[in-house]
Amino acid sequence: MDNWLLYILVVFAIGVGWLLGRRERQKRTETLGPNYYQGLNYLLNEEPDRAVAPFIEDLEVNADTLETHLALGSLLRRRGELEKAVIVHENILAHAELERDAMLQVQLELARDYLLAGLLDRAEDLLLKLSQRENQDIGSIRRDAHKLMLEIYEREKEWHRAAEIGELLAYGDESDKYERFNSHYYCEIAEDLLKRNRTEEARQCISDAIGHDATNARVSLLLGMLELAEENYPEAIRAFQRIRDQESVYVVESLESLQTAYEKSDQPMDTFRAYLYEALETTPSISIVLLLAQQIREEKGDEGVSRFIADHLKKNPTIRGLTQLIDLHIDNAHGVSKQNLFILRSFAEALVADKPAYRCNGCGFEGKRMRWHCPSCKDWGTIKPIFGLEGE
Ligand SMILES: [Zn+2]
Secondary structure: OHHHHHHHHHHHHHHHHHHHHHHHHHHHHOOOOHHHHHHHHHHHOOOHHHHHHHHHHHOOOOOOOHHHHHHHHHHHHHOOOHHHHHHHHHHHHHHOOOOHHHHHHHHHHHHHHHHHOOOHHHHHHHHHHHHOOOOOOOHHHHHHHHHHHHHHHHHOOOHHHHHHHHHHHOOHHHHHHHHHHHHHHHHHHHHHHHHOOOHHHHHHHHHHHHHHOOOOHHHHHHHHHHHHHOOOHHHHHHHHHHHHHHOHHHHHHHHHHHHHHHHHOOOOHHHHHHHHHHHHHHOOOHHHHHHHHHHHHHHHHHHHHHHHHHHHHHHOOOHHHHHHHHHHHHOOOOHHHHHHHHHHHHHHHHHHOOOOOEEEOOOOOEEOOOOOEOOOOOOEOOEEEOOOOOOO
16 A cells, blocks of 8 residues: 555656646746646546656656656556566666666666566676676676576576676675575585486585585585485485584484484494484474484383373474374273374374474565575575474
8 A cells, every 4th residue: 555655656746747847848838738638637537557658758857857767667666567667767768868877777677677577588688788897886786786687597597607696796794695595506506416316516516515605504414415325324424413513403304314324324323313312402303302202112112202202292392292192192092092082183183284394584484395495585594494383
């Protein structure tokens, strides 16, 4: 609604600007053109969309009116009216005798319209020309152009090109942010190479990813997968276990593969259990508890396992843990008790059935599967497993 009001105001401002310019001309002609009446008519009939074109045709583009044109262009874009935003920005470029920096700014806005409209080739052409200009003094415009190019390459999954641009952006205040991005671009390349069994090239990309951000837990996960594929089990275990010290919330993502690595290696399962107990201290995750329960069941029996899960649930209640506890009791129950436990179990399952398992720390986006790139805010490494009653 605020957008709508602002939009009417901008159109009104254009009308006023038009009127003022018109007054000057009126001194010569003493008449108002049909565009003005037409535009005003649309405005009065609350049809601001139709009012835009007549006013724009008559409102001269110059240094004084540029801001109004730009404001209208960006409002149209925010309203999703991309074709009209393109018309406004192209109109400025076609008519204006503006200073160089102002023209570059308008080209940037036009590239943004193309990008949002999905015209990626046109946006890329424009941005390449902008970023290749040799002027030393257009640093901030070039940086904005690079950021838009990054969005294009991310959308096209052109990870090598994204990494090239990411390198150019990784300095100053935003150095850490773009190094994190770069690390993920190399992870994307490595993941793709791993799928195609090109392990040596994947290893090189993983090493590049570490070079950009040594704290990126995804790199350890990928390295572990690579070592597992190469049957280097002790190395795989080392890589997976590094996640606990990098970002322990991601330990849950490695559990299945880590278990496989331990089972195939000649390392004692006691070491695996010790690692899980330690990981549980930093990350009270029900997935770790359930894996441990599975590991100690033979030794401690159903009763010991029930006690272990119940102790954890007292401190960190989760529905998944409750379901597991019910399962352990169902086997030993009879008659009505058994039936009631089944009812309770299906009730608990229904409670978490449609719940998301992951959430973005940046924008709150939620989903059922793990993603390293947030589809909503486009940040990298901000989606994490959800902890709490309905999650981990
Ligand atoms: Zn997000």
